[in-house]
Amino acid sequence: EIVMTQSPATLSVSPGERATLSCRASQSVSSNLAWYQQKPGQAPRLLIYGASSRATGIPARFSGSGSGTEFTLTISSLQSEDIAVYYCQQYNNWPLTFGGGTKVEIK
Amino acid sequence: QVQLVQSGAEVKKPGASVKVSCKASGYSFTKYYIHWVRQAPGQGLEWMGIINPSGGSTSYAQKFQGRVAMTRDTSTTTVHMDLSSLRSEDTAVYYCARGGNPDAFDMWGQGTMVTVSS
Numbered sequence: 001e002i003v004m005t006q007s008p009a010t011l012s013v014s015p016g017e018r019a020t021l022s023c024r025a026s027q028s029v030s031s032n033l034a035w036y037q038q039k040p041g042q043a044p045r046l047l048i049y050g051a052s053s054r055a056t057g058i059p060a061r062f063s064g065s066g067s068g069t070e071f072t073l074t075i076s077s078l079q080s081e082d083i084a085v086y087y088c089q090q091y092n093n094w095p096l097t098f099g100g101g102t103k104v105e106i107k
Numbered sequence: 108q109v110q111l112v113q114s115g116a117e118v119k120k121p122g123a124s125v126k127v128s129c130k131a132s133g134y135s136f137t138k139y140y141i142h143w144v145r146q147a148p149g150q151g152l153e154w155m156g157i158i159n160p161s162g163g164s165t166s167y168a169q170k171f172q173g174r175v176a177m178t179r180d181t182s183t184t185t186v187h188m189d190l191s192s193l194r195s196e197d198t199a200v201y202y203c204a205r206g207g208n209p210d211a212f213d214m215w216g217q218g219t220m221v222t223v224s225s
Contacts, residue, residue: 034211036152043202043218044152049211056213087152091209095168096142098152 002026002090006099012107019075021102023088028068032092035064035073038101039084047086048073080106109133111141111203111216118222124191127219129203136184137161140208143177143188145199146218155201157208158186193223 003026013019023033031051036044046055048064051071061076075082083106088099114128129141143155156167158177165177176189186203201219204212 032209036212043215044212045215046211046213049213055211089152089211091206091211094166094209096154096209098154100151 001095002029002093002097004088004090004097004099006086006088006102008102009100010103010105012105013075013078014107015080016077017107019078019082019104021073021075021086021104023066023071023073023099025069025071025090027093029090029092031067032090033064033066033071034089034091035062036087036089037082037084038087044087075104078104078106109214111205111214113201113203113216113219116220116222118224119193121194121223121225123193123223124189125193125221127188127190127201127203127221129186129188129216131160131184131186131205134205136181139205140210141177141179141186142204142206142212143175144202144204144212146202147196147199150199153199155188157206159208160184160186190221193221195223197221198223 005024007022033051035048038044052064063074065072085101085103087101112130117125137160142157158165160179179186203216205214206212
């Protein structure tokens with residue numbers, strides 16, 4: 001099973017500042033990596049697939065990069081509505097696995 | 108519009124079984140796989156398995172083998188997830204999600220809370 005490790009566990013960012021979230025895979029997942037946003041009491045929402053492609057309707061301030069074992073989700077200018085937990089997921093190998101999440105909060 | 112609508116919350120006793128339903132609408136039901144993911148209170152996401160609505164084939168995470176069964180009804184465009192021999196650790200929100208084989212999950216149901224308590 002591929003283990004996905006996210007860091008940091010909690011990220012405090014001032015409004016308008018950049019937020020950088022990391023995700024590491026225990027072995028290569030190529031570019032088969034997705035990012036999800038989950039707000040309290042809601043289902044997750046797909047942000048990024050294929051490591052760097054934005055899903056439909058996702059604002060341009062969200063971007064993804066990386067391949068192999070190291071991935072990054074960047075929020076270029078944090079908005080109040082971006083407060084959430086963010087999860088990475090690999091879909092290169094069975095079983096599909098998720099990272100433990102990064103909670104983004106306002107500083 | 109494209110959506111997955113799940114059945115309502117359940118409360119079960121240890122050792123019982125639960126069936127959670129996920130009705131798809133707004134798209135071709137047999138064109139996309141359905142995955143099940145669960146989330147224990149305050150915890151992360153855990154993938155449980157996948158079903159192909161076209162032929163009904165399934166694949167389950169090893170952790171749930173023997174306890175989970177996923178089925179589909181093409182006449183009602185509904186997927187069901189049965190989990191048996193429930194224990195307190197199965198208390199969680201259960202989500203269905205649309206995806207590929209495999210692929211990212213582009214649409215999620217609203218979630219179904221299952222509580223296991225004596």
